[in-house]
Amino acid sequence: MSLFDTVPERRGSDSVKWGRYAGRDVLPLWVADMDFAAPPPVLTALHRRIEHGVFGYGGPSPMLTESVLAHLEGEYGWAIEAEWMVWLPGLVTGLNVACRAVDGEVLTATPVYPPFLSAPRFSGRQLNRVDLACRDGRWQWDKIALQNASTAATRLFLLCHPHNPVGRCWLRAELADLAAFAEANDLIVCSDEIHCGLVLDADKRHIPFASLSPEAARRSITLMAPSKTFNIPGLGCAFAVIPDAGLRRRFRQAMEGIVPHVNVLGLAACEAAYRDCGDWHRELLAYLAGNRDCVAAAVDAEKRAKMNPVEATYLAWIDVRDLGLAHPAAHCEAHGLGLSDGADFGAPGWLRLNFGCPRVTLDEAMERFATACAAA
Ligand SMILES: Cc1ncc(COP(=O)(O)O)c(C=O)c1O
Numbered sequence: 001m002s003l004f005d006t007v008p009e010r011r012g013s014d015s016v017k018w019g020r021y022a023g024r025d026v027l028p029l030w031v032a033d034m035d036f037a038a039p040p041p042v043l044t045a046l047h048r049r050i051e052h053g054v055f056g057y058g059g060p061s062p063m064l065t066e067s068v069l070a071h072l073e074g075e076y077g078w079a080i081e082a083e084w085m086v087w088l089p090g091l092v093t094g095l096n097v098a099c100r101a102v103d104g105e106v107l108t109a110t111p112v113y114p115p116f117l118s119a120p121r122f123s124g125r126q127l128n129r130v131d132l133a134c135r136d137g138r139w140q141w142d143k144i145a146l147q148n149a150s151t152a153a154t155r156l157f158l159l160c161h162p163h164n165p166v167g168r169c170w171l172r173a174e175l176a177d178l179a180a181f182a183e184a185n186d187l188i189v190c191s192d193e194i195h196c197g198l199v200l201d202a203d204k205r206h207i208p209f210a211s212l213s214p215e216a217a218r219r220s221i222t223l224m225a226p227s228k229t230f231n232i233p234g235l236g237c238a239f240a241v242i243p244d245a246g247l248r249r250r251f252r253q254a255m256e257g258i259v260p261h262v263n264v265l266g267l268a269a270c271e272a273a274y275r276d277c278g279d280w281h282r283e284l285l286a287y288l289a290g291n292r293d294c295v296a297a298a299v300d301a302e303k304r305a306k307m308n309p310v311e312a313t314y315l316a317w318i319d320v321r322d323l324g325l326a327h328p329a330a331h332c333e334a335h336g337l338g339l340s341d342g343a344d345f346g347a348p349g350w351l352r353l354n355f356g357c358p359r360v361t362l363d364e365a366m367e368r369f370a371t372a373c374a375a376a
Contacts, residue, residue, distance in 0.1 A: 007360060027337055027364060029337065029354045029365050032356070033231060033356070034357065038232050039230055042269045045268045045269060045276075058264035063271055088238045090227075090233075091223045095116065096119045097255050097259065098156065098190040098251065102155050105153045106125045106154070109131065110129050110131055111132065130146050139167075141177065143177060155187060157190070161206075162313055165313075165350075166317050169204045182219055189216070191223065194224065197226075198312050200285060200312055201312075218243060219244070221241075225237060229281065230269070230280075232266070235265055237262050237266025237270045288355070295310075296316070301370070303322075306318070306319040314355050318350060320349060320373075328350075329341035329342075335371050336371075
């Protein structure tokens, strides 16, 4: 039995994921948090911080900075300077701040995590969108479409890496193409790398966009957090890495008066997560890869549902257009399964399923998925 087979009781807790269906027999596999307890070293660090008993405003300690720098160097071979870091209470904040800090139009590709679509609007920026291409069962960049969508006023490219919801772990050659495109069009690349610790295929590695070259670093804002990998998003602790001093100054200016300090429990958890949780993390990846395979097999068994391989994240992106449903997410809810609606990601007719849960929950969910497909 795996550590991750334990089913925590989240009904009646403060969980957004489970609260949506309170009092109803609907399994929630929507918002991206996992139904797993945080790693034991994180819990120990939190207990220790709570024992201290004083919760004034906090900031990153030298040990925390050291933990992050060592993690980035050890996991990705990415050596950064401490002064490049800007601490944030979350990545969505970072996406919105990036849109305010960089003057001009914004470019991104759909389907994509919904705040990529709302942040430009909230910041009064024009958003230009392209579609990711799906060729030979693999999501890819359409270079011509990207170039056509980039206007003379476009200054910011929002990159999701690894990609939510399509689950790609972008390869070095793909990233190099994007870096060349950014340079040719003089774009800043805001690379949301929140899922970078969730690469499920042993033969793939996450490559931070900014680590490609000094030129890529100079035009980059990288957003990262321990929140997805170590399942602590409710602790609100994230950071941006911005090597260029001028861009970093503009980013900090855009935060002024709006973005609060990071909470001290998040800081304590982050330090332990990055430094002390290697074994837990390895076990998690193996468990999630098993879950991913269960979802792929269940979707494969449906004639009218399809998905491409999930290389990273705990999210499956399922094409149910052949079911002919006007509202597939509502249909699944009616059959006891709460999924994310593709329309929110810019792709109606698709569903996103979060498989970050104990296998027993997932098995029940996939049975309900089969029932929902049969009833359509
Ligand atoms: C790509 C991506 N960025 C950001 C977030 C949310 O980040 P935060 O909770 O730190 O604002 C998510 C959560 O699902 C995500 O998938």
